[in-house]
Amino acid sequence: MESEVGPLRSVLLHRPGAELKRLTPRNNDQLLFDSIPWVDRAQEEHDAFAEVLRGRGVEVLLLPELLRSALDDPRAHAAGVHAAVDDRRLGAELADVLRSHLSSVDSVALAEVLMAGMTFEELPAAEGASLVRKMNHPRDFAVDPLPNLLFTRDSSAWIADRVAISSLTMPARRRETAVLDLVYAYHPRFRQAARAYGAHSAPIEGGDVMLLAPGVVAIGVGERTSAAGAESLARSVFADNLAHTVLAVPIEQSRATMHLDTVCTMVNTDAVVMYPLARDSLVAYTLYTGDDGALRVDGPEPFLTAAAKAMDIDRLRVIDTGLDPVTAEREQWDDGNNTLAVAPGVVVGYERNVETNERLEAAGIEVLRIAGSELGSGRGGPRCMSCPVVRDSLR
Numbered sequence: 001m002e003s004e005v006g007p008l009r010s011v012l013l014h015r016p017g018a019e020l021k022r023l024t025p026r027n028n029d030q031l032l033f034d035s036i037p038w039v040d041r042a043q044e045e046h047d048a049f050a051e052v053l054r055g056r057g058v059e060v061l062l063l064p065e066l067l068r069s070a071l072d073d074p075r076a077h078a079a080g081v082h083a084a085v086d087d088r089r090l091g092a093e094l095a096d097v098l099r100s101h102l103s104s105v106d107s108v109a110l111a112e113v114l115m116a117g118m119t120f121e122e123l124p125a126a127e128g129a130s131l132v133r134k135m136n137h138p139r140d141f142a143v144d145p146l147p148n149l150l151f152t153r154d155s156s157a158w159i160a161d162r163v164a165i166s167s168l169t170m171p172a173r174r175r176e177t178a179v180l181d182l183v184y185a186y187h188p189r190f191r192q193a194a195r196a197y198g199a200h201s202a203p204i205e206g207g208d209v210m211l212l213a214p215g216v217v218a219i220g221v222g223e224r225t226s227a228a229g230a231e232s233l234a235r236s237v238f239a240d241n242l243a244h245t246v247l248a249v250p251i252e253q254s255r256a257t258m259h260l261d262t263v264c265t266m267v268n269t270d271a272v273v274m275y276p277l278a279r280d281s282l283v284a285y286t287l288y289t290g291d292d293g294a295l296r297v298d299g300p301e302p303f304l305t306a307a308a309k310a311m312d313i314d315r316l317r318v319i320d321t322g323l324d325p326v327t328a329e330r331e332q333w334d335d336g337n338n339t340l341a342v343a344p345g346v347v348v349g350y351e352r353n354v355e356t357n358e359r360l361e362a363a364g365i366e367v368l369r370i371a372g373s374e375l376g377s378g379r380g381g382p383r384c385m386s387c388p389v390v391r392d393s394l395r
């Protein structure tokens with residue numbers, strides 16, 4: 001994987017399931033959803049998204065299926081049990097009860113607990129009294145659900161032929177790392193895959209990682225990815241020869257702009273669609289390795305200038321959506337700038353962003369529209385909901 005726009009061959013998606021049914025008006029903010037999705041419709045929308053991709057010759061890998069098969073390996077099963085049980089929350093006794101129960105279930109049931117979590121009333125019965133059971137509401141979570149698995153972009157990201165497993169910032173998403181770790185470590189398709197950035201030390205989320213061109217990676221730094229995360233990933237990709245330049249791009253720390261891909265995505269080898277209000281303010285620090293082998297950091301300078309230089313092109317074009325500020329803000333919130341390229345000049349976008357899509361088409365970009373009324377309630381668009389695994393090279 002060397003770009004954002006090379007013909008897409010294989011992609012990891014997560015068909016949402018029972019974890020979305022855990023969302024209530026009391027927990028949706030903490031679980032990072034803006035409303036309560038209608039789950040059946042969300043699944044229909046997701047199936048249609050997958051079909052659009054298959055229709056373009058893309059192999060669609062579904063995370064729940066991969067997780068179930070990975071857990072067939074007894075070592076993965078043991079690691080899955082370990083990842084599900086939080087001794088600090090349950091206390092040693094209840095943790096042991098849950099551990100021995102989960103050790104006895106099959107990989108389908110364990111995968112379900114890892115994704116959809118478990119409430120105290122769903123815990124297996126046990127001998128004797130438990131203060132922890134008594135003092136928690138029966139519908140409190142003994143194992144938290146992971147509704148944001150839907151956004152496979154963030155939990156792992158491929159750079160060249162290596163996969164980086166994210167270190168997610170928000171408490172509601174941290175356990176996703178363990179799920180992806182199991183899949184990449186134990187699924188037969190991936191267990192040989194080399195890892196990029198194995199440290200898990202500083203926060204990195206895939207929505208902030210953008211492969212601008214072969215050898216050039218932009219990393220958003222904001223609410224989710226920290227400067228320390230961007231620097232660690234940069235050092236790691238330089239050490240592994242996966243890139244020659246990294247651009248660290250500060251983005252506003254707000255929910256609307258939680259990742260770089262909420263304000264900007266690539267729609268062609270030399271073109272991006274960008275939230276108009278970010279266009280003039282976006283800057284970048286340029287990171288590279290000096291002749292002495294030490295890290296260098298230049299800038300900041302305007303993002304478009306730094307990007308064109310690093311990509312070795314005259315200009316990185318911004319598709320002029322020319323939207324009035326209110327429409328721009330509405331469509332940015334609904335992920336109008338969060339497109340997934342399936343080939344140079346061909347992108348998937350939410351149909352609701354009528355004006356952004358029209359302007360993209362006027363600029364010669366083909367837009368494959370999908371419905372996202374329910375999927376979008378988690379605040380993520382087609383790019384957020386996809387983790388490209390293989391793209392053809394651009395050369």
Ligand SMILES: NC(=O)NCCC[C@H](N)C(=O)O
Nearest residue numbers: 032151207259378379380384
């Ligand atoms: N790359 C992205 O912008 N992903 C969207 C993530 C949405 C999710 N509800 C979150 O807040 O993390």
